[in-house]
Amino acid sequence: MTVPTIMGTETEYGISVKNARDPDPVAASTLVVNIYKDRGIKGITWDYDQESPLMDARGFVSEGETDIPDQENNSLINDVLANGGRYYVDHAHPEYCTPECTNARDLVKYEKAGDLILDLSRLAAQELLPTNQEIIIYKNNSDYKGHSYGAHENYLMSRNVPFQDIVDGLTPFLVTRQPITGSGKIGAENGASETDYQISQRADFFETEVGLSTMVARPIINTRDEPHADEALYRRLHVIVGDSNMSEFSIYLKVGITAIVLQLIEQGVVGDEFRLSDPVLAIKTVSRDLSCKESLVLEDGRKWTPIEVQREYLELAHKHIPTDVSDVVSDVMKTWEFVLDRLDEDPMSLDRHLDWVIKKRLIDAYLRRHSLTHSDHQIRMLDLQYHDIRPNKGLYARLLKNGRVERLLKHEEIVQAINNPPVDTRAYFRGMCLQKFPNEIHSASWNSMIFCTDDSSLDKILMDRPHFGTQEMTGDLLRDCTAAELVQAVLTSND
Amino acid sequence: MPAEKQQDQKEKRTQETEEVQPDQEVVEQGEEIKEDLDQILDEIDEILEEDSEEFVENYIQRGGE
Numbered sequence: 001m002t003v004p005t006i007m008g009t010e011t012e013y014g015i016s017v018k019n020a021r022d023p024d025p026v027a028a029s030t031l032v033v034n035i036y037k038d039r040g041i042k043g044i045t046w047d048y049d050q051e052s053p054l055m056d057a058r059g060f061v062s063e064g065e066t067d068i069p070d071q072e073n074n075s076l077i078n079d080v081l082a083n084g085g086r087y088y089v090d091h092a093h094p095e096y097c098t099p100e101c102t103n104a105r106d107l108v109k110y111e112k113a114g115d116l117i118l119d120l121s122r123l124a125a126q127e128l129l130p131t132n133q134e135i136i137i138y139k140n141n142s143d144y145k146g147h148s149y150g151a152h153e154n155y156l157m158s159r160n161v162p163f164q165d166i167v168d169g170l171t172p173f174l175v176t177r178q179p180i181t182g183s184g185k186i187g188a189e190n191g192a193s194e195t196d197y198q199i200s201q202r203a204d205f206f207e208t209e210v211g212l213s214t215m216v217a218r219p220i221i222n223t224r225d226e227p228h229a230d231e232a233l234y235r236r237l238h239v240i241v242g243d244s245n246m247s248e249f250s251i252y253l254k255v256g257i258t259a260i261v262l263q264l265i266e267q268g269v270v271g272d273e274f275r276l277s278d279p280v281l282a283i284k285t286v287s288r289d290l291s292c293k294e295s296l297v298l299e300d301g302r303k304w305t306p307i308e309v310q311r312e313y314l315e316l317a318h319k320h321i322p323t324d325v326s327d328v329v330s331d332v333m334k335t336w337e338f339v340l341d342r343l344d345e346d347p348m349s350l351d352r353h354l355d356w357v358i359k360k361r362l363i364d365a366y367l368r369r370h371s372l373t374h375s376d377h378q379i380r381m382l383d384l385q386y387h388d389i390r391p392n393k394g395l396y397a398r399l400l401k402n403g404r405v406e407r408l409l410k411h412e413e414i415v416q417a418i419n420n421p422p423v424d425t426r427a428y429f430r431g432m433c434l435q436k437f438p439n440e441i442h443s444a445s446w447n448s449m450i451f452c453t454d455d456s457s458l459d460k461i462l463m464d465r466p467h468f469g470t471q472e473m474t475g476d477l478l479r480d481c482t483a484a485e486l487v488q489a490v491l492t493s494n495d
Numbered sequence: 496m497p498a499e500k501q502q503d504q505k506e507k508r509t510q511e512t513e514e515v516q517p518d519q520e521v522v523e524q525g526e527e528i529k530e531d532l533d534q535i536l537d538e539i540d541e542i543l544e545e546d547s548e549e550f551v552e553n554y555i556q557r558g559g560e
Contacts, residue, residue, distance in 0.1 A: 012559040012560065014556050016553075018544075018550070025556065091558075091559045147556045147558045149559030150559060150560040215558055361532070365536055381547035382539060382543060385544060395539060398538055402534075
């Protein structure tokens with residue numbers, strides 16, 4: 001039993017203020033998020049009533065406190081975007097969440113639109129700072145000193161899938177997808193074994209197999225059970241183990257192949273046959289194996305390289321996912337195979353495609369040119385600056401501009417995605433309501449819109465089916481109605 | 496000199512000859528890649544943050560998520 005593919009990503013960016021005597025990341029994050037609210041969609045708050053971050057997929061509610069801001073702070077740190085996404089301050093980082101997408105290509109577009117939104121915010125915030133100070137924003141996952149910030153992926157799944165099936169079927173896939181999804185990093189962190197360079201930014205931070213926390217003793221499989229949709233029908237799998245990617249190609253494959261594997265798990269065709277004997281150790285082994293040839297021990301004693309494990313999943317996909325299901329899915333499968341072949345032959349041949357390889361090529365050449373070692377600060381700077389979102393300073397951005405990395409999308413497409421929601425999910429309804437009725441919307445969340453069309457009451461429209469609210473379903477209504485008529489029409493049809 | 500050894504030496508000489516006459520196409524490709532990389536390395540030299548030592552030292556984030 002499978003549900004329609006709906007997915008999105010959340011990116012926490014690193015932020016620093018150059019030359020500030022005592023840089024305050026919370027203040028800097030609040031400044032960039034706030035200054036972006038310049039498009040007439042002001043004062044709309046986040047509807048926290050719909051959230052339940054302590055609900056555990058294993059069937060209990062975890063103890064702890066959720067941090068719900070008061071009305072003033074809510075408005076200060078939250079922005080609901082015209083493209084249906086969310087932009088807010090999470091702890092000490094600016095965070096951008098894409099709107100819900102139905103395919104990997106759209107998701108790349110909306111994630112990259114987020115990088116542009118951050119850069120627009122940065123430029124605007126810069127105007128308010130003393131001239132010698134500069135805000136610098138990095139799309140990476142670590143400060144190289146043991147502090148990690150996340151890049152999370154979300155996939156809608158059927159509630160009927162037992163959670164243990166997800167744990168069994170997905171863990172080996174997540175551990176072995178790193179050579180495709182890694183962004184590369186100099187050195188080790190969090191007490192993990194020393195290394196000059198490793199494939200993943202995040203691998204060293206994963207200490208357990210399954211759990212609810214995202215901040216300490218991070219688990220490979222996160223159990224947060226907060227579907228942001230009808231909980232009787234759906235779960236939202238919150239994948240926290242991935243890296244932030246600069247490369248469009250890396251993002252595309254990361255979300256594309258993961259969505260496919262989750263469909264296989266939903267279909268019940270992946271069992272526990274790939275279970276690794278020690279996933280927490282394996283995640284670090286794979287991250288350190290730049291040849292992608294080191295074997296992992298499976299629970300039943302077999303020894304497979306990460307690429308061999310990936311090929312098993314690909315074979316299941318060939319067998320069980322119809323090739324005519326969609327152009328994007330069939331392209332993702334072809335691209336997956338191409339990348340596995342290249343990783344088998346020579347990973348460095350992917351130096352236009354995958355972040356960790358692109359970056360390694362640069363680092364190796366720079367080391368030789370200046371006779372440096374991996375621990376030299378210039379190399380650490382190069383590593384960090386690969387992720388700098390400034391078009392003139394970021395090393396990835398320069399490679400893209402010079403045609404040295406693969407491009408999947410036209411720049412104009414990404415610019416368009418800043419202010420236009422996807423047409424085929426509820427993000428369409430959210431984004432268009434915000435654009436058309438900015439003064440009548442009180443608050444919003446992933447699955448609610450609260451309207452204030454008169455002085456006496458608030459009306460909440462629940463959007464518990466993520467693949468509803470599309471242009472096809474609501475386009476005419478949105479074009480022809482006032483806010484009051486829209487609320488009336490939707491609430492009546494729900495009765 | 497035993498025949499086997501002679502054969503070895505002959506093979507070695509052949510290898511050496513091959514090494515001094517590398518495939519022109521491969522050389523050209525190699526040079527192109529090197530030039531290509533040189534250009535981006537020049538750019539990196541230009542745009543890498545100044546005071547990188549201090550900058551990298553001071554880049555401290557709070558954990559997020």
